[in-house]
Amino acid sequence: MSGSKPDILWSPHHADRYVICDSELGLYRIGPVGSGETKAGALPLSVETAATLLAINSDTPYMKCVAWYPKHEPECLLAVGQANGRVVLTSLGQSHNSKCKELMGKEFVPKHARQCNTLAWNPVDSNWLAAGLDKHRADFSVLIWDISSKFSPEASVAAEKIRLSSGDTDSGLVVTKPLYELGQNDACLSLCWLPRDQKLLLAGMHRNLAIFDLRNTSQKTFVNTKAIQGVTVDPHFPDRVASFFEGQVAIWDLRKFEKPVLTLTEQPKPLTKVAWCPTRMGLLATLTRDSNIIRLYDMQHTPTPIGDETEPTIIERSVQPSNSLIGSFAWHPTSQNRMVVVSAANRVMTDFTVFERISLAWSSTTSLMWACGRHLYECAEGVGGEGTVEKDIATKMRQRAQSRYGHDTVQVWKNHLLAGGDDPQLKSLWYTLVPFPMQVSLMKQYTEDVEQKQQGSKQALVYSGIKNIVKSSSGTTENRRCWSGSDRQTDVPRFHSEERSLALRLCGWINRGPDINVEPFLRSLEGEGEWERAAAVALFNLDIRRAIQILNKGASAERGDLNLNVVAMALSGYTDEKSSLWREMCSSLRLQLKNPYLCVMFAFLTSEPGTYDGVLYESSVAVTDRVAFACMFLNDAQLPRYMEKLTSEMKEVGNLEGILLTGLTKDGVDLMESYVDRTGDVQTASFCMLKGSPGEVVKDPRVQCWIENYRNLLDAWRFWHKRAEFDIHRSKLDPSSKPLAQVFVSCNFCGKSISYSCSAMPHQGRGFSQYGVSGSPTKSKVTSCPGCRKPLPRCALCLMNMGTPVSNCPGTGKSDEKVDLTRENKLAQFNNWFTWCHNCRHGGHAGHILSWFRDHTECPVSACTCKCMQLDTTGNLVFLSRSQSD
């Protein structure tokens, strides 16, 4: 037969063996990749499994169909239906079983030669083998052979057989008399035995599906249909049968055989195989011709009571085991949802498992839960592990929130350490924001400067950014300084003005004072081991000798780079001769330097005055250094242009270093917007922008949106204390955000707030203190309303008027009420607080109520059955945590 239509059969009893039949039979064993058993010649089937060819049988040409003997013994006995209608028993692999030997090579020959379409072993009476044949005039098309029957007496036929059967000379192996002959004057295309009864055979005939009962062969039940190919019984529902015709699958219920219970949506191409999954209920796999996908129908047997018709749920899906066209497939008999697929050409096999569809969800705390089949899996971002993988911003923000990131208002720069201290952008940002708290000397200087210019202006305290500062620059002086250490006058012009000095100070290059002295800055850089940067700064201050000294120091430092000496050597050869070899080599070789600062040093030395693009546009050099450099060497025309360009570049990429330029202005919000767009770090954005001017920046809807989102994040993480801290921090910087008091305790009689009399006091929160809430018990007690002097309600437990301090043990000191001390201390401040149930309106001292509900679920007021505490979700939390601590 044609070798282009392979088929696969799993061994009914060996879970690791299968047969592929195309032009020959090949027995394979499947095993894990790389195991000792698998030979070097193993064919990879999947990432984990490989197949070894155990045996090949090419004795039986013109194969049309194959069926594997269903019983344990003899193993590897196969029935092969041939194109001439004969059925041959054959075996694969060396079987020493005597019974097998006896059966091997046995042939069952129909009266008239025609194609054998299908074979089916009776699963119970395994001697019976049903064969379905093409039509031949009025002959029978379904023949049931008994493989144990002896050879036929008709020697003439047998003699002819000898010549036909290749290799077999034993005439006793030919059987011509079938046990049953069925389906006269018809063709049979598919067959299967019904598990309901061993004597029932379902056959797909020419234009009908027929059930033959072998107990009474004269009768058959049949239904006219076109869907007669590939009849197969659902192993989980003995009455459910699938068959197909062209692209359509019909599902039949044998109990009501009149019409299909279901037809599946038609597929565009003719089907070639339909198979029920033996390991899962109601899963049907279908394959069409020339396709690389297997379509699966998951029939969930859930009759819906609503509506008249009951239709099962069908989840349709397609899987693609490999990219090549599929020749055939076979479900693994025992492994869950597993199949082996063979390609239409070249016999490429794939071991494939149909996975259940996984649904998944992220939690707010970055753990992932997914459901696969009936199982749940949770997976949390592991701590440690691969240290190289950068943590997600969600995890970072959580950690930063816990380390009080952003809350250090005294030493603002320390916030970058709170953030983990490993992000250069955050470092730059928080150093930039240093000028705000007035404690820092820089700031003093700065505010003085600004205040001199914008006297009384509201914006005095708002950092407006270097870009704006240098824009207003006036009175720039130009001077030419000589290289220190050399007498020669250079033609490197440097520019000075008050604003430029201020900018340099903001960049951190110089301290306050009239003269430009970078020495402290250089020393601090040396202290941090940033040799290259220090050398570059020294060089930009035209101190080549100092630069060389720094490089030497760097080379000799612990774990220093000896190459720095080489760089120093190169520096020392500096000449301002335009056409010198030094210049030529420097310009070409500097690009090979890995360190950007070393690179810009030579760029600076080799460039013409005023054209410092090599320095200004070297993006790996810190923005502060580039800005400071620009403030020194660019003239009044170039400088604003450069600033503008750099600012828009920073805004474009959302680089926080750019806040130095933009300040906390609208521009700064724009920059922060692209930072948030890029990173989602609303935490930094919120803390940073809160420092901006309340009127302009904080009121920006974008800023408000970041703040709201950050608060929402804190809520989702259940960091309620952090959120409260943030709100306090926010209300300090932006008083308008302060929420008004939301809860008042009003007097039962006059309706006035009992803290009314205290409202004149500056802090509302202190209002309750006189009711013994936060004060000591000896403090003045007020047990009546300040408005009308009527007594306050009584506590439901101690029956004292509210405002009376709580006695320590209302329940006369029960020993089991001892809770750990820290907890007690925490609650002590709230013991005197008013509390009441919103449902039944009963209440009393918080301490009493809490201790009551430790042991009771119902309200302490007699005859009140309200379960006050359980109504509250936080009340449940108290109980949960308590029950776990017990």
Next chain:
Amino acid sequence: MFVARSIAADHKDLIHDVSYDFHGRRMATCSSDQSVKVWDKSESGEWHCTASWKTHSGSVWRVTWAHPEFGQVLASCSFDRTAAVWEEIVGESNDKQRGQSHWIKRTTLVDSRTSVTDVKFAPKHMGLMLTTCSADGVVRVYEAPDVMNLSQWSLQHEISCKLSCSCISWNPSSSRAHPPMIAVGSDDSNVMYGGKVQIYEYNDNTRKYAKAETLMTVTDAVHDIAFSPNLGRSFHVLAIATKDVRIFKLVPLRKESSSTGPTKFEVQIVAQFDNHNSQVWRVSWNITSTLLASSGDDGCVRLWKANYMDNWKCTGILKGDGSPVNGSSGQPGAMNTMVGSAVQTSQNEALPSVGRPELATDCLTALPSLGLTDTAALTPPPPSLPGPD
């Protein structure tokens, strides 16, 4: 980076959906066994099933939590053509001791005539609103006017999408600059019907939802769709599970103040991954929308992350059964590369047929593969083959 552990789910059939509550301390699962289970996380991080009850008379497709501001409220939808709203109530005291909580049905939404395929609560700032979509192509928006009374829901909007709907996602942005927006995905597999993702936006003037955008490039069946948490960003990001994972960016174009029509978007495709090598089933964003998880028919969960250049990359592969993936590939198609170059080329030729099998392989059908069997049937084996004798 990620380590998986298994939880005994004890569902009797396939689990179709998992959903965390706002805080990630509670979880709900729903299954073909028609039930919903609620899980609570203990202080030690263990999950305990605290409620399990039969919710529908068919497979339960999806389950989702309302914001805790509205109480402990769940919504579920099912093949039985209904969606339901559930609320946890304070049960009898013995229930509490058993660690079980009690959920009661507050309402059943019966407007759909076909299977309800997805249910989602609208973002908190819109109030208590619930959206469903169904296989008949209708998206319904319900509102509980009184948040204290969850048994009254009024059908506010019916959006007809013309195509069988499989999934919906609300834009979670609470910014006033972004009007309420909902994306709908269709699992219709006919590529001729055009874009399978439609985006509807609420118009304040007409008080109706109007179509703002159709993603015309997504023509294959869409199984899941997810707007990313906006987190104050100026644009929206939408992840789509179709035959591959796709990430779209919707940048609202500045609107002239006079125009009243829906917002115009600049739609950019940010990433497209076919690493699953098969249909993608679900997508989910983490809270900062910096990590995306997807699951596919290859039985793997993949994690995606963008670098600072907004380039998305796969950062992790997990097998559905929690076992580690050998090597980095982990794709069923990958081993075919080992087979040989001849096979490889034939696979490559077959590749164009992946998406549209009805077109590309018609030429191959011309090969008379059936004809071969016919000829074999007509000509019986030659009576005498020249044997080896």
